[in-house]
Amino acid sequence: MFTSKTITLVAALIISIIAIVVIALNYLVPAPPKKIVIATGSQTGEYYRLGNEYKKLLEINGLEVELLVTKGSAENLELLNDPKQKVDIAFVQSGISSSKEYPQLQSLAGIFYEPLWLIHHPQAFKDRKSPPDKILDLVGKKISIGTPGSGTRMLVGRILELNQINVNQPNWIELGTDQSFEKLKAGEIDAMFISASNHAPIMQKIFLTELEIMHFAKAYGYPPRIQGLSVLEVRRATLDIVTDTPNKDILLISSTAELVTKKDLHPAISNLMISLSRELLSDEDILSRENHFPSPNNLTFDPNEDAQKVMKDGPSFLNRYLPFWVAVWVERLLRVGVPLLAILIPVFNFLPSVLEYRKKYKFATIYQELRAVENKINHGTFDKKTVDDQIQHIYDRTIHLKVSQFNTKEVYELISHIEDVQRRLESHVKS
Numbered sequence: 001m002f003t004s005k006t007i008t009l010v011a012a013l014i015i016s017i018i019a020i021v022v023i024a025l026n027y028l029v030p031a032p033p034k035k036i037v038i039a040t041g042s043q044t045g046e047y048y049r050l051g052n053e054y055k056k057l058l059e060i061n062g063l064e065v066e067l068l069v070t071k072g073s074a075e076n077l078e079l080l081n082d083p084k085q086k087v088d089i090a091f092v093q094s095g096i097s098s099s100k101e102y103p104q105l106q107s108l109a110g111i112f113y114e115p116l117w118l119i120h121h122p123q124a125f126k127d128r129k130s131p132p133d134k135i136l137d138l139v140g141k142k143i144s145i146g147t148p149g150s151g152t153r154m155l156v157g158r159i160l161e162l163n164q165i166n167v168n169q170p171n172w173i174e175l176g177t178d179q180s181f182e183k184l185k186a187g188e189i190d191a192m193f194i195s196a197s198n199h200a201p202i203m204q205k206i207f208l209t210e211l212e213i214m215h216f217a218k219a220y221g222y223p224p225r226i227q228g229l230s231v232l233e234v235r236r237a238t239l240d241i242v243t244d245t246p247n248k249d250i251l252l253i254s255s256t257a258e259l260v261t262k263k264d265l266h267p268a269i270s271n272l273m274i275s276l277s278r279e280l281l282s283d284e285d286i287l288s289r290e291n292h293f294p295s296p297n298n299l300t301f302d303p304n305e306d307a308q309k310v311m312k313d314g315p316s317f318l319n320r321y322l323p324f325w326v327a328v329w330v331e332r333l334l335r336v337g338v339p340l341l342a343i344l345i346p347v348f349n350f351l352p353s354v355l356e357y358r359k360k361y362k363f364a365t366i367y368q369e370l371r372a373v374e375n376k377i378n379h380g381t382f383d384k385k386t387v388d389d390q391i392q393h394i395y396d397r398t399i400h401l402k403v404s405q406f407n408t409k410e411v412y413e414l415i416s417h418i419e420d421v422q423r424r425l426e427s428h429v430k431s
Contacts, residue, residue, distance in 0.1 A: 032266035032328060035064040039076040039090035043069055044178075046200050047091035047257070050111070050280070057276045061324040063269075073151030080105060080260060089273065092260040093151030093195055094228030094300045095158070106263050108270055108307040109294035110256035111277055113287050115232055116155060117194050117252065118214035119206055124190035132191075133217040135163045144173050144180035144192040152177075152195040155255060158226055177202055184211060195255055198239060198287055207240040215250035222253050228300040230254050238286050254287075256298045267306040268328050271319060274310040359403055363414060366401075369394055374421050377428050384425070391422050 038054065041047035048069065055065040068087060070076055076090035081102050093114055099105070118132075124141060125132050132138060145160075145167070146152030153174065160167045173189065180192040181202060191214070196203050216222075223229040232252045239245040259273060277294035284290040296303060296311050314320075318327040373390050376382040395418050401411055 030266070032268040033088070034062075035066065036088040036269060037066045037068055037086050039068045039070050039079050039087050041070055041072045041076070041091060044201075045072075046112075046114075046197050047072075051091065053280055054273070054276060057279065058272070061272060063272075063324075071147065071149045074149040074154055077102060077105070077260070080262065088265060088269070089259055089261045092258050092300070093155065094256040094258050094298060095226045096151050096154040096228075096255075097300060098227055099301045102301065104263055105260055105301050106265075106304040107299035107301040108259040108261055108273055108304050109277060109296060109311060110258050110298060111281050111293055111295075112197050112257050112285075113230075113232060113254045114151075114195050114197055114257045115252040115254040115287070116152070116159075117196065117203070117206075118191055118216075119184065119194065119211050120191035120214055121184055121187055121189075122210060122212050123187065131212060131214065133215045135159060135165065135218075138191060139165065140171060141190040142171050142173060142188075144175040144183070144189055146193060146195075147174055147176050150195075151255070152193055155195060155226075156193045159222065159253070162222070162225060181205065185209065197257070198285075207243060207245045209243075213239075213246045213250060213252075215246075215248070216253050217251070219251040219253050223298075228255060228258075228298055230256065230298045232287055234287070256295070258299060258301075259294075260301060261304065263304075265304070268324075268331075270304050270306045271310050271315065272324060274307050275315050275319065362401060362403070363410060366394055366398060366414060367417075370418060370421055374424070377421070377425050380428070387425055391418060391425065394418055 036058070038051050040051035048067070051067045055067055058065045068079070070079065073091070073093040073096055076087075076092055077097055079085045079087045080090045080092075081104060089108070094110065118138075120132065122131075125137075128137070145156045157167055160172075175183065175189075175192075177192075177194055177196075180189065180194070183189045184192050194202065219231045223231060232254045234246060234250050234252055236246060236248050237244050259277070261270065274294055278291075281293040282291045294311060296308055316327075316331070318330055322330065369390070373387055373394070376387060395415070398411065398414050398418060403411060
């Protein structure tokens with residue numbers, strides 16, 4: 001049977017362990033947030049459509065999701081970078097900024113190609129011997145370059161700057177996508193820039209018209225100068241067979257739509273976003289092979305290490321077989337428990353030695369007092385009543401010793417030794 005002191009010691013140790021675990025879970029391995037905010041884009045755009053797909057899957061995994069409708073990539077970056085705004089993740093077009101401008105942001109992954117299309121009216125360039133294929137061919141023409149704050153507008157601005165073209169000239173017009181499309185069909189403008197997936201509804205409309213797509217002859221010159229850009233080779237008729245779109249092999253400059261976040265995004269959220277991206281975006285496409293997305297390539301900002309690991313190695317064992325929140329708690333407990341066990345195992349191994357020492361110390365103290373009484377008897381210099389009282393005191397202490405049932409034999413042995421000293425005292429008095 002354990003003594004009350006032993007039980008108290010063990011209880012105190014258990015309470016201390018629980019306190020350490022609770023503190024570590026709350027401060028060293030905090031839980032992910034239960035709600036996240038995702039900045040998308042306009043309600044008619046691909047970012048908003050895809051944001052809703054993520055929202056459905058995230059809510060299945062027990063997270064509350066708020067979608068924030070915005071003007072596009074530029075606004076998303078500002079919202080994400082502003083500590084006063086509670087935006088956790090944003091869709092951003094690659095190539096419009098850099099980590100130098102936004103050092104607190106990271107890229108989780110690229111999720112789909114977002115080519116920069118230059119759509120032009122065939123009649124606008126009929127005075128040329130061949131269709132336009134360079135940015136300089138657009139000088140003097142009335143061109144829509146996207147609305148202020150949009151990814152299209154920012155990227156076109158950088159491309160025009162590289163071509164030493166002043167974007168403030170009146171022929172460069174800042175119009176929205178739908179408005180640009182209608183004016184282009186009506187012949188009111190000559191061409192329009194648009195950054196969009198080939199699946200975007202607006203692009204499907206464009207492919208069904210007689211409008212033409214410009215081949216970027218100098219496409220390979222831009223990626224080395226604008227981080228996040230790549231070059232896509234689009235074969236004839238791959239976009240639409242019936243309308244023969246494009247009507248020849250062309251090169252496109254392409255951004256990549258990225259999931260961008262703050263550096264302090266919880267690893268569990270970043271891992272989940274990559275897993276869901278694989279579920280949503282890994283199918284083969286005209287412009288990308290199967291499992292190409294989510295991609296760690298052509299990112300604008302510093303890559304998120306947790307996301308990179310999931311893209312390379314796949315989800316962890318726990319995330320593969322357990323629901324999201326169960327996996328989160330098990331992983332948190334493991335991250336706290338493993339280091340704690342490394343400390344506690346030696347402690348628990350040492351605890352029996354401590355308890356054994358305490359027991360031996362109790363017996364040793366009583367034996368020391370008993371030996372002192374025995375020495376008085378042997379020397380004959382004692383007062384019988386005083387020695388009797390001392391022996392009785394030692395006896396009382398012995399029978400009240402609180403030890404486990406495994407030490408009962410030692411208690412009886414000690415009582416036997418006390419009785420021997422008592423008999424020696426009686427014998428010495430009689431003699």
